[in-house]
Amino acid sequence: MYGLLLAVGVSCQTQQIVTDSPKDVAKKPGQMKSDIKPYNEVITSEAKSDQGLFTSHFVGDKLYFEVPLELLEKDMLLVSRIAGVPAGFGGGYVNAGSKVNEQVVRWSKRGDHIDMKVISFENESEEGSPIYQSVQANNFFPILFSAKISAYNDNKTSAVIEVSDLFTEEVAAINGVSPELRKQYKVKKLDKSRSYIQSAHAYPKNVEVKHVMTYEAEEPPAREQAGTISMLMNQSMILLPEDKMQPRLADHRVGWFTTRKYDYNSQALKADDYEIINRWRLVPKDMEAYKRGELVEPVKPIVWYLDPATPEKWRPYFKQGIEDWNVAFEAAGFKNAVIAKDPPTKEEDPEFSPEDVRYSVVRYVASTTRNAMGPSVTDPRTGEIIESDIIWYHNHLRSYRNRFMIEAGAQNPAARSLETPEEEIGEMMRMVIAHEVGHALGLPHNMKASSAYPTDSLRDPGFTQKYGLTPSIMDYARVNYVAQPGDEGVRYIRMMGPYDLYAINWGYRYIPGKSAQEEKQILSNWILEKAGDPVYEFGSGYRGIDPQSQRESLGDDQIKASEYGLANLKKVVPNLVKWTSKDNQDYDDLEEVYRELGGMWRGYISHVISNVGGIYETRKTADQEGTVYTHVPREKQEAAIAFLNEHAFTTPHWLLNEELLGRIQASGSIENIQGLQGRSLDNLLDKERLERMFTNEQINGKEAYSPVEMMDDLRKGIFSELYKGTKADAYRRNIQRSYVDTAAEYIQNLEKEEPGEVTSTDIIALMRGELEQLRRDLRAGSSRSNDKLTVYHWKDLLARIDAALDVDA
Incomplete structure (x- = not known):
């Protein structure tokens, strides 16, 4: 049908x-x-x-x-x-x-x-x-x-x-x-x-x-x-072709770009919606040999030409990145399915043009844009990919040069220069092209893939050289920041993994004699054979609720991975002046790398925050046992808050390197740190996160990490100087003000919210109670510090709380 x-x-x-x-x-x-x-x-x-x-x-x-x-x-x-x-x-x-x-x-x-x-x-x-x-x-x-x-x-x-x-x-x-x-x-x-x-x-x-x-x-x-x-x-x-390709029905357990359809002849009591996957038309040239399990060439392989503008130096890496996918297509029964070609000369093909839909091209764009893309043109009737022009923007080299220095400089001598050796930068380019080719073949990001590997396995040279950093090249896991100094022989750059072979086999294996509907059970059985193995799980990472499905996250333990990453950043910062400076040049590169390092710090913090109020998602269908969604255990959430109190909201003195800052800014370090910490706090106290925690408490009772417990632990960490009677420095005063202002904002927005928003949840009660507790603590302990500015600060917080609670001070 x-x-x-x-x-x-x-x-x-x-x-x-x-x-x-x-x-x-x-x-x-x-x-x-x-x-x-x-x-x-x-x-x-x-x-x-x-x-x-x-x-x-x-x-x-x-x-x-x-x-x-x-x-x-x-x-x-x-x-x-x-x-x-x-x-x-x-x-x-x-x-x-x-x-x-x-x-x-x-x-x-x-x-x-x-x-x-x-x-x-x-x-x-x-x-x-x-x-x-x-x-x-x-x-x-x-x-x-x-x-x-x-x-x-x-x-x-x-x-x-x-x-x-x-x-x-x-x-x-x-x-x-x-x-x-x-x-x-x-x-x-x-x-x-x-x-x-x-x-x-x-x-x-x-x-x-x-x-x-x-x-x-x-x-x-x-x-x-x-x-x-x-x-x-x-x-x-x-x-579009008159001879339409047979579509393949999508399954949300395997990641594919899809086209949605609505069937009004469905026997269901509604217009039945379903999706078909976007893929190239690959048909075995020798069907009988294919049926016997032999590797067979396709009737029409997928060919990408390099843009004539591609520098000769980088062409071998681009071609390798394209043809790396042949390993995956061999898993689907095809050999030489993907071919990379140099641009033809005028004598070889006088009609060649990248604009001609008969040619798919990897375009090399002279642009300051720091990006690469793998778009494709798809027949919406069947999901057949007709053509693809992958785009590599020249300045994307800069992104990888900087990231390699920041995340691998502590461990890898090759990363300690802005003149990244060709072997390393070439390998990075190869894997970027492979990633974009994956998109052009129909595969979306699989941000869950990296959580399949134990975090400490990324410090093992034998493991990383064989399996890479993640089971899928479609994950964002660009540099091995988990590896530590002394971990000799580990792999630093991502590569294709077992999930990629599995997904290509699922989408491209030719199943002769079966309709799209008849294929459905066969395809489902292939998924069930891998069920329970995290290597073959898919998660897009775009809903933001699953800590195992995040951009740039490595390993199955985000807290441990972020501890490793921060340990490396602390070793990198004191060396940045030396690694980025050149005679007769200013400090623009130093400023750029330092700014991006701050962004990576915030990324590591965000990876940990996602555990708080987090929900693990394991995609399933009704014929599989178990639930799809599971709340992160309370001990993991408690550990995440402890990490944040120690690493996110304390003063990051290591980021405030005077030798470095004195070369790139006259002032502003306080505001910069305030921005990094403030955005992390806003992320942690996000409305939807708190609502998930309330739901978890309602369902699981004392087994859940409640919002009240979380706020109590957070307050004790952020206001540790208040409870110890010690001085709060400028950075700590900023994060303490942010804490009070964030809680106050929930209350002050009470009358502005539409029905069904914050006003109909327990968040208002939580924030009001938290501010009342903090007010009592401030009144009891605000005079204990022997630092006059700290005492003034406590009194200012009291005034802010009174204003928020509309209390006559």
């Missing part, structure tokens, strides 16, 4: 293709004269033409498409990407190459017009079933663009239309400025006088158009942009 549904989708199959020629629509009495002209009057000798899927013609500043009538009603994918952005656009998080929309379109003929309609395959039913007409009626396809036919070609097989307005008017569906950014930058309107089509190129299976969009904006990203936002957009129109 699923196989039929997925192949059909919601489509206008009852709509006939009209292929009238001009003489077929000859003027009848009372009709207006047709505007259709002879071909050579529209596409003149001045035209600059490019033949392909739709032949494109530039006549002056007008762009025409020559639409073959045989391609009317064919499914095409329209992909809108940002090709060039102004500095600071989207806060620096929107980069060239970012995809803003992906939609299926069909070109249709309507009298003397050609319409481009947006087609959805999300809602579907079997053609001929009673509900089919209703599904069609309630999913009427919008017209994105319409143009009058200007001419027909000589043999009447193509219609010529002008499409300039599609790319120079403001069309929301292909726009690069989101409604949120329009509001942020106070965009007034598109300025057509400064918007134009830059280029149009046609290829056998796609058409590419680049166009500049210029907007008037009151508050553009940067002041020097003078009330203007100009951006370069790239629109790709890709012909």
Whole structure:
């Protein structure tokens, strides 16, 4: 049933293709004269033409498409990407190459017009079933663009239309400025006088158009942009295959990028929603040999070309990163499934272009952006990945250079320089490319993978050289910060692991003779065979509740791993001046590395905080025993608070290295530490975290670590000077103020909250009771310190608490 549904989708199959020629629509009495002209009057000798899927013609500043009538009603994918952005656009998080929309379109003929309609395959039913007409009626396809036919070609097989307005008017569906950014930058309107089509190129299976969009904006990203936002957009129109690939039904226990569907013919008492995975079409070249268990080449391998701009020095590492995936595909029964190629010369392939959808390319972008991406273009009807352009931004080298120094400098001499040796930086680049290729193959991040390995195993050279830092290259576990000085021979850089082989086998193994629905039980059995083994578990890490599923976390014990990481940072800081300084240069690199080190400190702290009110998630289906969600044991949560009191909220004197700070800032160390500690405290006292703790207490009683106990332990740690009668330094005074202000803010926002928010939980009572307890303690102990400023500080806190509780002091 699923196989039929997925192949059909919601489509206008009852709509006939009209292929009238001009003489077929000859003027009848009372009709207006047709505007259709002879071909050579529209596409003149001045035209600059490019033949392909739709032949494109530039006549002056007008762009025409020559639409073959045989391609009317064919499914095409329209992909809108940002090709060039102004500095600071989207806060620096929107980069060239970012995809803003992906939609299926069909070109249709309507009298003397050609319409481009947006087609959805999300809602579907079997053609001929009673509900089919209703599904069609309630999913009427919008017209994105319409143009009058200007001419027909000589043999009447193509219609010529002008499409300039599609790319120079403001069309929301292909726009690069989101409604949120329009509001942020106070965009007034598109300025057509400064918007134009830059280029149009046609290829056998796609058409590419680049166009500049210029907007008037009151508050553009940067002041020097003078009330203007100009951006370069790239629109790709890709012909989708008529021979549809059989989809594979997704299972949330194995991580895949997916496409959602709604089946209105389901026997369930609802529109049955399900997902299909996004993957390339791999079919064994020798089916009988494949069935015998032999490794077989695919009919069409997955090929990535290197960008001609890729420096020769880095090409071997890029190619290795791509072809590393062949090990995983061998687990699925394929050999030579993934191939990396150098860019062809003009003599080898004069038609080669990275814009051609027939070629997937690893693009090397000269940009200050510190990132890499692995996007792909997917057929939403079946989940088939059509093409992928992986993007490597040149400045991403800087990210890995800095991280390697910060997290491995204490243990590894090779990391003690900004001139990272080629062997190490090349290996990092190789694994970044492998990670992005994983995305392009259909795999999302698996942040849970790293928790499968015992933390101390990452100090073992034999273990790390064989198994890496995590079972999956799709985890964020970039440098081994657990290893300590003296742990000779350990691996420092991530690599592919057993989960990757398992996931590729699950998604790509060819199962002949089975429909998508019939495959489902086979695929589920493969998962059940691995059930209970953490190496094969998946967790995206984006819900933020599972401490075992976090970005950059290493090992199964986040507290121990963070202790190891902090121990290394403390050894690195005194050496940063020496490791980053060069004669006749300033201290910009030192400042950058020190700032990023602070961010990693906060990351280690965050890994521990996630245990407080944390919930372990083990993805299961109803045929498996046990629960999906389990609260973190109270002893682990208590240990996390003890760690935070010792490492997060005490004064980090080791970060306040005078030799270092004296070179990069005149002042501001107090504010910097306040920012790091304050954000960590806000994270710890997050509303949703406290609510999970209340729920745990309600369910598990005394076995739970209650919010009252947590706040009591936290208060005793943060206000230890009050209870000991000792001096509180400036850094401690800041975190103590933050504690009081955070609790007070919950109470002061009481009347501002919408019904069902904080006011309907026990958080208000908790914070009020906590402040009342602290007020009693302050009154009893505020005069015990022999430091006058500390006494003033205690009195200031009393005033803040009284104001929060609305008490007449």
